[in-house]
Amino acid sequence: MVSRRGILLGTLLGALLGALLAGAPARAVEPGDLTLTVTPELNGNASPFSREMVLLRIHGVYKQPILLEEVVQPTLANFSWTQLGRDGWSKTKLPDGQSAIAFDRVIAIFPHHPGDFVIDPFTHRLTINDGGDRKVVDVRSGPIALPVATWTQPAGGPDAKDPWWLPARDVTITDSWSPDPETVKIGETTRRIVTIEAQGMVAEGLPPRPVMRTRGILTFAGPVTRETLITPQGPVARATYQWDVRPAIDDIIPLDAIAIPWFDTVSRRMREAEIPARQIGGGLPDREEAPPPVSASPAVAAAAGLAAFGLGLALIGFGTGRRRLRLDGARRRALARAAAAGDAAAFRAGLAEAGQAEPELARRWRARPEIAAPLAALDRSLYAPGGSAPPDLSRLARALARPERITPPALPAEDRLPPLDGAVRPG
Numbered sequence: 001m002v003s004r005r006g007i008l009l010g011t012l013l014g015a016l017l018g019a020l021l022a023g024a025p026a027r028a029v030e031p032g033d034l035t036l037t038v039t040p041e042l043n044g045n046a047s048p049f050s051r052e053m054v055l056l057r058i059h060g061v062y063k064q065p066i067l068l069e070e071v072v073q074p075t076l077a078n079f080s081w082t083q084l085g086r087d088g089w090s091k092t093k094l095p096d097g098q099s100a101i102a103f104d105r106v107i108a109i110f111p112h113h114p115g116d117f118v119i120d121p122f123t124h125r126l127t128i129n130d131g132g133d134r135k136v137v138d139v140r141s142g143p144i145a146l147p148v149a150t151w152t153q154p155a156g157g158p159d160a161k162d163p164w165w166l167p168a169r170d171v172t173i174t175d176s177w178s179p180d181p182e183t184v185k186i187g188e189t190t191r192r193i194v195t196i197e198a199q200g201m202v203a204e205g206l207p208p209r210p211v212m213r214t215r216g217i218l219t220f221a222g223p224v225t226r227e228t229l230i231t232p233q234g235p236v237a238r239a240t241y242q243w244d245v246r247p248a249i250d251d252i253i254p255l256d257a258i259a260i261p262w263f264d265t266v267s268r269r270m271r272e273a274e275i276p277a278r279q280i281g282g283g284l285p286d287r288e289e290a291p292p293p294v295s296a297s298p299a300v301a302a303a304a305g306l307a308a309f310g311l312g313l314a315l316i317g318f319g320t321g322r323r324r325l326r327l328d329g330a331r332r333r334a335l336a337r338a339a340a341a342g343d344a345a346a347f348r349a350g351l352a353e354a355g356q357a358e359p360e361l362a363r364r365w366r367a368r369p370e371i372a373a374p375l376a377a378l379d380r381s382l383y384a385p386g387g388s389a390p391p392d393l394s395r396l397a398r399a400l401a402r403p404e405r406i407t408p409p410a411l412p413a414e415d416r417l418p419p420l421d422g423a424v425r426p427g
Contacts, residue, residue, distance in 0.1 A: 033062070033063040033064055034060075034061075034062050034063070034064060034126065034128075034137060034139045035060065035061050035062075035139070036058070036059070036060045036103075036122065036123075036124050036139045036140060036141045037058075037059050037060075037141055037142075038056055038057070038058050038059075038119070038121075038122050038141040038142075038144060039056070039057045039059070040054055040055070040056055040057075040119075040144055040146060041054065041055040041056075041057060041234075042054060043167075043169070043200065043265035043266060043268075044265055044266050044267065044268050046149070046268055047146075047147045047148060047149040048111060048146075048148055048149065049111075049114075049148065049149055049150075049151055049157070049158050049167065049263075050111055050112065050113050050114060050148060050151070050158040050159065051110050051111070051112075051158045051165055051167070051205070052110070052111070052158070052167040052263075052265060053108050053109070053110055053167070053200060053201050053202065053205070053235075054108070054109050054110075054111070054146070055084075055106055055107070055108055055109075055234060056106070056107045056108075056109060056119075056144075057104070057105075057106055058071075058103075058104065058105040058106070058107065058122060058141070059102070059103070059104055060101075060102070060103035060104075060124055060139065061092070061094070061100050061101070061102055061103075062100060062101045062102075062103065062126065062128075062139075063094075063098060063099075063100045063101075064126075064128040064129065064130065065128065065129045066101060066126050066127070066128055067127040067128065067129060067134060068126070068127035069103075069124060069125065069126050069127070070124075070125045071105065071122065071123070071124055071125075072122070072123040072124075072125055072138075073107075073122055074119060074120035074121065074122065075120070076109060076119070078111060078112050078113070078115065078117050079109040079110060079111055079112065079117075080109070080110040080112070081107055081108065081109045081110070082107070082108050082202060083105065083106070083107050083108075084106045084107065084108055084202075084228075084230055084234075084235055085106060085230040087103065087104065087105050088102075088103070088104040088105070089101065089102070089103060089104075090102045090104075103124070108202060108235065111146075111148040113148070114148045114149060114150040114151075115147070115148055116145070116147045116148075117145075117146050117147070117148060118143050118144065118145055118146070119143065119144040119146055120143055121140045121141045121142060121143055122140070122141045123138050123139065123140050123141075124138070124139045124140075125137075125138050125139075126138075126139060153270070156261065156263075156270060163260075163261040164207035164208070164260075164261075165263070166198065166201075166205065166206070166207060166260070166261065166262035166263060167200075167201065167205075167262070167263040167265050168198035168199055168200050168201045168237075168262055168263070168264075168265060169198075169199040169200035169234075169264070169265055169266055170198070170199045170200075170264075171196065171197070171198045171199075171260065171262045171271070171273045172196075172197045172273070173194065173195070173196055173197075173260065173273050173274065173275055173276075174194070174195040174197075175192070175193075175194050175275055175276055175278075176192070176193050176194075177190050177191065177192050177193075177278070178190065178191050178193075181245070181255075181278050181279065181280045181281075182278075182279060182280070182281065182282050184245075184246075184247060184280055184281060185247070185250070185281065186247050186248065186249065186250045186281075187246065187247075188246065188247070189244050189245065189246045190244075190245050190246075190280070191222075191242065191243070191244050191245070192212070192242070192243045192244075192245055193240060193241070193242050194210070194240070194241045194242075194275055195238065195239070195240045195241075196238070196239050196241075196260065196273075197236060197237065197238050198236070198237045198238075198262070199233070199234070199236050199237075200234050200235065200236075200265060201235065201237045202228045202235055202237050203226035203227055203228045203237040203238060203239060204226070204237075205237060206226060206237050206238075206239040207239075207260065208224075209221060209224050209241045210241065210258045210260070210275065211258075212243055212245075212255070212258070214253065214254070214255055214256070215253070216247060216248055216249040216251065216253045216280075217245055217246065217247055217248060217253055217255075217280060218245070218246045218247075218248055219243050219244070219245050219246075220243065220244040220245075220246075221241075221242070221243055222241075222242030222243060222244065223242060224239060224240065224241055224242075225239070225240045226238070226239045226240075245280065247280050247281055250281075251281065252279055252280070252281050252282040252403065253279060253280040253281055254277065254279050254402055255277060255278045255279060255280065256277055256398055257274045257275060257276055257277040257336070257394060257397070257398050258274065258275040259272050259273075259274055259394060260272065260273040260274065260275065271342070272340060272342070272394070273340060274336060274339070274340045274394060276333070276336050277336070277397075277398045277401055279402075279403070282403065325358065325360055325361050325364070325403065325404040326361075326401075326402075326403035326404065327354055327357075327358060327361065327400065327401060328357075331350065331353065331354045331357070332397075332400075332401045334350045335347060335350050335351065335354070335397040335400060335401070336394075336397050336401070338350055338393065338397075339393035339394045339396070339397040340394065342393065344378060344381055344382055344390045344393065345382060347378070347393050347396075347397070348378060348379070348382055351375075351378075351400070354400070361404060364404050365400065370399065371396070371399050371400070373391075374391035374392070374395075374396045374399075375396070377389075377390065377391040378390055378391055378393075378396070
């Protein structure tokens with residue numbers, strides 16, 4: 001591919017480069033005056049896999065005043081590619097104290113398949129002032145050997161249809177709801193927005209919208225937006241997914257976490273990010289601190305007092321209302337983070353703190369085989385001689401995050417309040 005930047009912006013570029021080298025005397029071209037290098041930036045210093053991004057940093061240093069320029073790029077037959085940002089031009093000082101012009105361009109390439117490839121030279125075609133005469137010079141880089149590795153792990157990889165191949169330096173997920181899903185009642189709607197950011201890749205490589213489906217809700221998928229942010233450390237890909245969610249039943253509806261597997265291009269191993277589990281309905285949202293008291297008129301205060309008195313009667317003797325036990329939001333999120341990071345020790349420490357804070361919950365967990373078994377497996381993986389494979393921490397975190405419903409026992413007849421009008425006499 002040939003860039004026509006020099007033809008389209010020749011006048012502007014000439015003015016810019018003239019300003020950069022203002023006062024530079026015209027002289028004949030000498031060896032070493034014009035150099036062009038192309039350096040591949042390999043993730044983790046290892047051969048890339050198919051569809052993994054490799055940055056090519058093109059750098060030119062020119063001592064001669066430049067009038068026009070264009071980059072002639074090789075075909076890159078075995079790669080997809082995209083230019084990241086605009087070309088950079090700057091004035092620089094060489095080790096010998098001379099002034100020169102520096103040219104920089106960054107290209108992201110994506111190999112189509114494994115193999116041993118050679119990237120042909122790039123050419124920077126320059127029109128320069130050579131001793132007072134205009135002269136066209138082709139400055140070439142050297143060829144680049146770029147082997148592309150074959151995926152050998154038993155699962156995943158760039159050619160697998162599922163899960164989505166997501167190679168990145170880091171992946172973060174942000175999950176927001178408006179209003180809080182726990183406050184939504186049947187027929188009402190809450191909007192969920194999930195944002196995925198992946199460092200070291202472009203937005204086109206992010207996965208399609210995850211599937212959010214469970215019993216008892218209606219979901220309406222919104223638009224997906226994608227963008228690539230250019231930073232000095234490389235590109236950052238961002239995708240935003242949106243759903244409107246409406247409960248269709250008058251009950252607590254659990255939403256399981258959604259796992260997003262990704263390949264860590266620095267450590268060269270698979271990891272997992274997670275869209276966290278939530279629930280729809282069931283009460284007020286978690287609060288870190290109580291809201292400030294609101295002043296009320298005497299009439300409102302009296303009505304509130306009567307309501308509280310009536311509620312107290314119902315709880316003491318005139319009803320068998322149900323209540324919930326559930327870990328607070330901070331501990332649920334801490335367990336989810338440890339599970340997403342695969343940190344069994346941190347998960348176990350968070351679990352110990354949760355058990356101390358909620359001993360009744362801990363007792364109920366031990367009584368449920370579907371939770372007690374992975375808890376035992378977790379302890380064996382950490383403390384048994386020789387260790388063992390840990391359980392699925394993400395699944396365990398979701399199970400521990402679910403609320404426990406309990407029904408308080410009915411009070412004996414003699415403990416109930418007597419009728420307000422006095423004892424009932426037999427007829």
